[in-house]
Amino acid sequence: KNCSSNSRGALIVLEGLDRSGKSSQSSRLVSYLESQGHAVELWRFPDRNTSVGQMISSYLSNKSQLDDHTIHLLFSANRWEKRSVMEAKLKAGVNLIVDRYSYSGVAFSSAKGLDVEWCKAPEVGLLAPDLVVYLDILPEKASERGGYGGERYEQLEFQKKVAHCYEVLRDPSWKIIDACQPMEEVEKQLQEIVWDQVVACQKGKPLFNLWR
Ligand code: 2DT
Numbered sequence: 001k002n003c004s005s006n007s008r009g010a011l012i013v014l015e016g017l018d019r020s021g022k023s024s025q026s027s028r029l030v031s032y033l034e035s036q037g038h039a040v041e042l043w044r045f046p047d048r049n050t051s052v053g054q055m056i057s058s059y060l061s062n063k064s065q066l067d068d069h070t071i072h073l074l075f076s077a078n079r080w081e082k083r084s085v086m087e088a089k090l091k092a093g094v095n096l097i098v099d100r101y102s103y104s105g106v107a108f109s110s111a112k113g114l115d116v117e118w119c120k121a122p123e124v125g126l127l128a129p130d131l132v133v134y135l136d137i138l139p140e141k142a143s144e145r146g147g148y149g150g151e152r153y154e155q156l157e158f159q160k161k162v163a164h165c166y167e168v169l170r171d172p173s174w175k176i177i178d179a180c181q182p183m184e185e186v187e188k189q190l191q192e193i194v195w196d197q198v199v200a201c202q203k204g205k206p207l208f209n210l211w212r
C-alpha cells in the first residue's frame, strides 16, 4: 500500500435510470472492496435521514407538493450538508460508493424542463467524483423489470425524458456499462473499472470540485 500523506479514498458515483440496478450493484461493489481489505462505505442520495432528506422523501412519495426549482435546491442542499463529512472520509482513506449524485439532480430536474445550466449552478463546489459509472438500460427495458415503487418520477414516459437528459450530461470520462447483461457480468466489469480508481487515489490523485 502507498503510505504518502496524499493517499485517500476514491469517490465513485453510480448513475442510471430507476431499475437500472444501481442499488444492487453498489452493495455488491462495497462487499467486493471490503473483501479485498479496502475501507469503504455505501452512500446514497437523496439521503433521506436528514431533515432536508425528509422533505425530499415526502415530496417523492407525493405526500407534499413543491415548486420544481425548490425541490431541485433541496436535493442540492442534501448533498451540501454531507460535503464536509464526505471530504473527511475520503481524506481518511475511506472509499465512497455513491448511489446517485449531482447528475441525477440535473437529469431529473432538466427532464421537467428546467434549464440545464441553472440546474448545475448549485452543484458547483461539491466534490467531483473520481469516476462516474452509468448503468445503461433502455427505459422500456427498465420498466419491464417491474418494481417501480410508485414514487414520483417512476413512470415510463418521464424516465424516457430522464434518459435523454443523462445523454446530454454524459461526458467522455464516464464509464458506461450495459445494464441488461447478467448481474454477475455487470458486477465484474464494475469491479475492474473501480479498481483502477481506488489504486490511483491511494497513490495520491488530487481531489477536485464540480463542475468540470
Ligand atoms: P432513489 O430512487 O434512488 O431513491 O431516488 N433525484 C435524485 C432527483 O430528482 N434529484 C437528485 O438530486 C437525486 C439524488 C431520482 C429517488 C428519486 O430522486 C431523484 C429518483
Ligand code: MG
Binding pocket: 018, 149, 151, 154
Ligand atoms: Mg427510485
